[in-house]
Amino acid sequence: MILQTPILALLLASALASAVALWAAWFGIRLLQHWDLASGSQRQLDLERRTELVSTLFGFVMLIEIAALFLLVFNADRMAALFVGAMCAVGTFNVNGWGFPALYLKITLFFAAALWLILDRVDRLGRDFPLTRLKFATILGIAPLVLAGFATELAFFLNMKTDVITSCCSKLFTPSNEGFAAEMTGLARAHALWLLGAAGGAVLVSGAAIVLRKRGERLFALAGAAFFFAALTAIVSVISLYVYDHPNHHCPFCLLKREYGYFGYALYVPLFAGTALALATGLLKTVANSDSLAGVQPKAIRHLTRLSLAGFALFGIAVLWSIATSQLILFG
Amino acid sequence: MRRTRIVFGLLAAGTATLALASLHARITTAPERARMARSAALVRAVGLTDLALFTEARFTRNPALADLQTAFQDAPMSFEHFPSGTFAPRPAAGFGRGELRFGPEEAAR
Amino acid sequence: MTSWLRRQRALAEYTLAALARRRIKNTGLLLIYAMVIFVVASATLFATALRKEAEVVLAEAPEVIIQNLVMGRHDLIPGDVIAEIDGIRGVASIKGRLWGYFYDRLNGANYTLMVPLDPAMAPPAGQAIIGESLPRVREMPWETAPLFLSRTPGDLVRFDIAKRLSSDSALVSTDLILLNEANFRAFFELPEDVYTDIALSIRNPREIDTIVEKIGRLLPNARLVTRDEIARTYQKLFSWREGIMVLLAGASVLAFVIFAAEKASGLSAEETREIGILKAIGWDTGDVIAMKLWEGGLVSFGAFLLGTVLAYLHVFAFDAGLFASVLKGWSVIYPDFALTPGIDGLQLTALFFLTVLPYMAATIVPIWRAATADPDQVMR
Numbered sequence: 094m095i096l097q098t099p100i101l102a103l104l105l106a107s108a109l110a111s112a113v114a115l116w117a118a119w120f121g122i123r124l125l126q127h128w129d130l131a132s133g134s135q136r137q138l139d140l141e142r143r144t145e146l147v148s149t150l151f152g153f154v155m156l157i158e159i160a161a162l163f164l165l166v167f168n169a170d171r172m173a174a175l176f177v178g179a180m181c182a183v184g185t186f187n188v189n190g191w192g193f194p195a196l197y198l199k200i201t202l203f204f205a206a207a208l209w210l211i212l213d214r215v216d217r218l219g220r221d222f223p224l225t226r227l228k229f230a231t232i233l234g235i236a237p238l239v240l241a242g243f244a245t246e247l248a249f250f251l252n253m254k255t256d257v258i259t260s261c262c263s264k265l266f267t268p269s270n271e272g273f274a275a276e277m278t279g280l281a282r283a284h285a286l287w288l289l290g291a292a293g294g295a296v297l298v299s300g301a302a303i304v305l306r307k308r309g310e311r312l313f314a315l316a317g318a319a320f321f322f323a324a325l326t327a328i329v330s331v332i333s334l335y336v337y338d339h340p341n342h343h344c345p346f347c348l349l350k351r352e353y354g355y356f357g358y359a360l361y362v363p364l365f366a367g368t369a370l371a372l373a374t375g376l377l378k379t380v381a382n383s384d385s386l387a388g389v390q391p392k393a394i395r396h397l398t399r400l401s402l403a404g405f406a407l408f409g410i411a412v413l414w415s416i417a418t419s420q421l422i423l424f425g
Numbered sequence: 426m427r428r429t430r431i432v433f434g435l436l437a438a439g440t441a442t443l444a445l446a447s448l449h450a451r452i453t454t455a456p457e458r459a460r461m462a463r464s465a466a467l468v469r470a471v472g473l474t475d476l477a478l479f480t481e482a483r484f485t486r487n488p489a490l491a492d493l494q495t496a497f498q499d500a501p502m503s504f505e506h507f508p509s510g511t512f513a514p515r516p517a518a519g520f521g522r523g524e525l526r527f528g529p530e531e532a533a534r
Numbered sequence: 535m536t537s538w539l540r541r542q543r544a545l546a547e548y549t550l551a552a553l554a555r556r557r558i559k560n561t562g563l564l565l566i567y568a569m570v571i572f573v574v575a576s577a578t579l580f581a582t583a584l585r586k587e588a589e590v591v592l593a594e595a596p597e598v599i600i601q602n603l604v605m606g607r608h609d610l611i612p613g614d615v616i617a618e619i620d621g622i623r624g625v626a627s628i629k630g631r632l633w634g635y636f637y638d639r640l641n642g643a644n645y646t647l648m649v650p651l652d653p654a655m656a657p658p659a660g661q662a663i664i665g666e667s668l669p670r671v672r673e674m675p676w677e678t679a680p681l682f683l684s685r686t687p688g689d690l691v692r693f694d695i696a697k698r699l700s701s702d703s704a705l706v707s708t709d710l711i712l713l714n715e716a717n718f719r720a721f722f723e724l725p726e727d728v729y730t731d732i733a734l735s736i737r738n739p740r741e742i743d744t745i746v747e748k749i750g751r752l753l754p755n756a757r758l759v760t761r762d763e764i765a766r767t768y769q770k771l772f773s774w775r776e777g778i779m780v781l782l783a784g785a786s787v788l789a790f791v792i793f794a795a796e797k798a799s800g801l802s803a804e805e806t807r808e809i810g811i812l813k814a815i816g817w818d819t820g821d822v823i824a825m826k827l828w829e830g831g832l833v834s835f836g837a838f839l840l841g842t843v844l845a846y847l848h849v850f851a852f853d854a855g856l857f858a859s860v861l862k863g864w865s866v867i868y869p870d871f872a873l874t875p876g877i878d879g880l881q882l883t884a885l886f887f888l889t890v891l892p893y894m895a896a897t898i899v900p901i902w903r904a905a906t907a908d909p910d911q912v913m914r
Contacts (some may be wrong), residue, residue, distance in 0.1 A: 096777025099880055100885035101784075145819050146902040149827075153894065157887075164887065174589070175769055177762070195730050219821070243656050262789050428554060429547045432729050432764045432832070439839030443877075445588040446846045457874040461590045464703035471593040472631050472651030474764055476588055477665070480644045481865035483635060486709075486773060487765040490599060490608070490731070 099168040100250050106161050107243040110154045117151045118236035121229035128226055132249040145223055151232060155206035160237070162199045163247075169196075170349050176259050182346040183262040191249035196244040205235050207369035208376055215377060215393055219385035227380055261343035266329060269367055277329040278343045282423055285323075285330035286371025289412075292320040296371070296405055303374065303398045307391055310378035313398060317371025320405065324364050332412055334362070359411045370397050542828075545821070549828040552808065563797065564837050569842025570790050571889045573783045577906040578881050579849045580857055581776030583873035588768035591706055592761075596733035599631075599759040600749065608757075613727035617755065619734075622748055624741040630729030632718050632805075636683065636711070643671050647711045649718045651733060654905060658712040661811035662693035663712035681711070683721075700872055708869035746849045748883055780888065787889060793898040798804070799900035809904050822905035830897055834890045842885070850875040 115218075124140055169182035176184050186192030209231055216224035266278045295316040302309035328345050336348055336356055348357030376396050381390045467473070475487045484491035553560050585827050600619075602611035616628050645668070650656050657663050662681055668674070681693045699707045711719065736742055740899040754878065809822055817825075848854060853872055860869040 095783065097773045098574075098581075098780050098888070099884040101777065101780055102884035106887050106891060109891060113895075142640065142906045146899070146904070149823060150898055150903070157891065160883070160887075164821070164883050167883070173881060175773075224618070230844055271767065342676055428550050429543075432550050433546075436832075436836060439836065442843050443839060443846075446875075447877045448907055449849060450850075453875050453877065458590075460702045463585065463700070463875065464706055465592045467673060467699070468591055468706055469713065470647045470652040470655045471648060471707075472596055473706050474592070474595045474599060474628070474759075475647075476584075476592070476705055476768065477646070477710070477867075477869055478584075478705065480646075480709045480867045482644075485865075486635070486646065486786055489767045490601065490759060496711065498593070532607065533813040 097168075097172075097237050098162060099171070103161060103164055103168065103246060104243075104250065106157050106164075107239075107246050110161075110236045111240050113150050113154045114236040114239040117147050117232050117295040121152065121232045121236075122149050123227065124229045124403065125233075130221060141222070141328070144222070144229075144354075147232075150203070152210060152213055153212050154239070158199070158202045158206045158242075162203045165196065165199055166349060170346065171359075176257070178258045178261055178335065180261045180263075181344060181350055183344060185266055186257045187265070188254070188257055189249065189252045191252060192243050195242065195245040195249045196397070198238060198245055201236070202238050202242055202371065203229075203365065204369055205238060207366075208373055209235060209368075211362045211373040211377070212380075213399070215381055215386065215389065217374055218389045218393070219382075219383065223383040223385050226383060237374045244356060258271075262346060264341070266343035266345070267341075277326045280326060280330045282331045282334075285327045287319075289327040290314065292323040293405070293409065295403070300386045300398050301404045302394055304402075307395070309324075310394055310398075311375045312374050313401075314375025314378075317368050317405075320371075321364065324408065327412075331423070334414060334423065335415045335421055338420045340421065340423070356411075356415065358421060359410060363404040363407035363411070367401045371400035374396050374401065542776065545686075545825050545828050546832075549825050549832065552825075553829060553832070559797075560833070563794070564767050564840070566790060566793070567833065567837035567889075567893070568840040568844070570666045570783065570786050571838055571885070572844050573786065574780055575842045575845035575885055576848050576854065577776050577779035577783065577856065577875070579845055580854045580873070580883060581646060581772045582881060583849065583876060584770045585769055586876060587705055588772065589765060591703075592764055592768060595761050595764055597736040597739070597761050598734040598746060598749075600732040600753065601757040603730070603755055608726040608731075609725075610732055611756075613729060615732060615756075619749055622745055624736055624738060626691045626737045628736045631731050631733050632715060632724075633730050634722055636653060638671075638685065641671050643667075643709070644850075644869075645719065646713050647713060647721065648653065649715050650712050655712070657696035657712060657886055658812070659714060660694060662700060662717075663697040663710070664695060665699050665710040666704045666706045667708040667869060668711070669698065670870075671766055671866055677819070678731070683711075683823075685721075687752065693717075697865050704869040704871040709867045710872075713737055724755065731902060758878050784888075787892055794893055795896035795900060798897040806904065808906075811906075819902075819905045823901060825852060826897075826901040830894060830901075832892055838886065838890060841889075842882070846875070846877065850871065 115400070120143060125143065127136055128140060129137055157169055166182060166399070169185040172185045173181050176188055179185055182203075182270070186196055209228070212224055212228050212231065216222065216228055265274050266425040267275060296313070298312040299309045299316045325345070329343050333338060333343050333345060333348060334355055347353065347358065349355060350357075374394050377390060377394050377397070477486065479485035500506050543786075545687070600615070601612065602615075604611045611628055611630070619625070620628060629651050631649070631651065633646060636645045636647050638645060640785060649891065655663075664681060668681065669679075676683075678695055681695060683691050683693070685691070693711075693713070699710065719726065725861060734745070736745055742760055749756070749758060793849075812822060812825075813819075850873060855871075858868060
C-alpha cells in the first residue's frame, strides 16, 4: 500500500522533518548549554549564526507539518474506497491501530508548529534574541513529537491491508456505543449548541477586552481552547446533522467529502487556525516580556487576536450557513 | 522593475494556465460523464469485468478474474514474463479475500 | 505589513536581477527541474484518470462472478450449477457467461471472444460485433469487410460485421469480438451446457455478502469475485503502477537534488563575491538567506507550473503518448482511448511535496554556509 503518490509524499515529508528535527534538537541542547549573550567568544558567534539556519529550517519543517495534516486527512478520505466497509476517512484510520494515533499526533503537531512559528516570528522582531532559549527548549519538546509522528505514520501505512474489514463511521459515532466519540454524539443537541454559543461569547468578550483594553490574553487563550472542544462536540452532535440533512449521521469526517462540497474544510480550517492563534496570544503574554519586546508584544498580541477572532467568525458563519440552508429542522 | 513585472507576469500566466486547465477539466466533465455512461451501459449489456488495457496475456487482460498463481504459471520460480505484468500488484494483496471457512476451534477438532 | 511587503519586493527585484546575470545556467536548472516534475505529474494525472474511468465504468460489472476452480486453475463451469443456486433469495438473475481468448496467428494479437449477457445485444448468426482496434490491426479495407478467423492452418471462419463498437468505449471493448451463443460454441467446439463462468446480478447491494456466503457453502470449490473486489483490484493496480512510476521518477528527483545541492554549495567565485559585497554594504545573514529563498521559491514555483501544465497537455491532449509504449508491453492491441481530464488538490499537493521539498532541503544548508561567511574572507 505504500506505493501511492500521496503516501510517498507524506512519508518523504515526515522523513525530512524527522531528520531536521533531530538535528535541530541536537543543536538545541548545545545552545541551551553554552548560550551566553554577554560573551563574545567564537563559540557564541557560531551559535548565533547557526540559530538563523536552524530556525529557518525548523520553520520550514513546521510549515510542512501543517500542510501534512491536511494531506493526511485528504488522503485518508480518498483511500476509503480501497477498504471493505469504509465509507470515509474514519474507515481508513481504523484500518489498523496506528491510524488514529497518527492523526492525533499530527493534530498536536499542528498546534505545536503554529505556536512555534509565532514564537520564531516574534523572536526575530527583538534585537537581542529575546526568545531564542525558549524557542530551542520547545524544539526539544517538539522533536520527539515529529519523530513519533513519523513512526506512527510509517506503521500506519506499512500495516495497511486492504482485505481487512474496517468499521465505518456509522459504527463509531452512535450514542449507543461506549467511549469518547459516542459521548460526544450522545450529548443533547440543544446542549451542544448552547455550549458552543457560551464558548463563542467568552471568546468574543475576552477578545474584545484585548483589542480595546489590552488585557485578558490568557483568558482569551483559555476561551479559545474551550471553544475548540465545544466546536468539535457541536460538529459531531448537531452541525453534521444539518450538513447531511439526516437526523442520525454524526460523522465529523464525511464532512470532508466531495459529496458535501468539501464543507468540512470551511469548518475545520478557520477553527484550527483561530484556536492556534488564540493559544498564541496567551503564550506571548506569558513568555514575551523582555525589554526588547516591550514595543512589539502588545501590537503582536492585538494583531493575533484580530486574526483569531476572524477565524472564529468564519467558523461561525459556516455553521450558521449550514443551519440556514439545511432542509432539516431539529428544533421547533 | 521591468524585469520583475515580466517574471511575475509569466508566473501569473502559468498560474492562469493551470487554472484554465482545471476549468477545462470541469467543462469537459459533462460530455465525458455521458461517454463513460455509454461505456458503462456496454459493460452492463455484455457483462464485462475488466479493462482492455493490457491484452498481451490472459492474466493481464482480466486481472480481476485471473487465477491466483498465473503470474508464476510457467514455472513456480519464474519471474514475470510480460512487461505489463511487472506492474500488477502482488497477488496476495490484490486478489480475493482468502479466508478459511472454519475457525481455529474447528481446526483443532 | 507594508514595510514587510516593500522589503519582499526589493528582495524579489534583486533576486531576479541576480538570476538574470546567469541566465543560461538558471534557465537550464529551471528546465531540468520542470522536466522532473513533468514526469511525476504525468504519472499521477494519468493514473488518476484511469482509476476514475475504471471506477465509473466497472461499476456496472456483474455483482458476483462464480468461477469453477480445477487444480487451482480457472475451468469451465457446468450449467447445472445455475439450477443449484437458483433458489437463493435476493438474486435477480443468473446467467452463464461465455468468453474466451483467441490468438491471431496473422498478427500476433489476442482477441477476446464473448457472448453478450443481454440477448438483445447478440448479433445474428454468422455475424460479429467488433471492437475498435480490430479494423486497425486487421487492416480491414472497407467498412463492412468481413472478419476471417483461422483456428488451425487451413481453417477459415467467416463472420460478417454487424456493428463496430464506438471508440468511446475503447478502454473496455477494444479487443472484443461479440458472437451469438451458437456461433461461439461452434467456433470453440464447446459442448452444450458449460460456461466460462457465471454472472449473478443482485438487486440490493447490501445482500451481496450474505449471498456470497451462501453460495460459498453450496459450491465450496468455486471462487467468487464480487464487483467490489473488481473495483478494488483496479484501484490498487493503478495506484501501484503510479507509485512505481513515481518511484522511478524518484531516481531522477534524487539526481536533480544532488545537482541542485552541488550548484548551491559550489557557488561560483562571482556569486561568492556578490554575497561578500552584499554583506559589506550592510545586509545581514537573514537578508541573504531570504534572498536565496526567493531564488529557490521562484525557480521551484516556475518549474512546478511549467511541469504541471505540460503534464496536463501530455496526458489529456496527447493521450499520454510517452507512456503508451510502457503500458502496451508486448501486446499488439492497444486501445485508442482518450481520458477524462481532471486535476485535484490532493494530487497537486502530493506533487508539490514530492518535488519541491527535496529541492528546498538540498539547497538550504549550502545557502546558509554562503550567507554566514565573513565578508572580508569572501572578498579576499
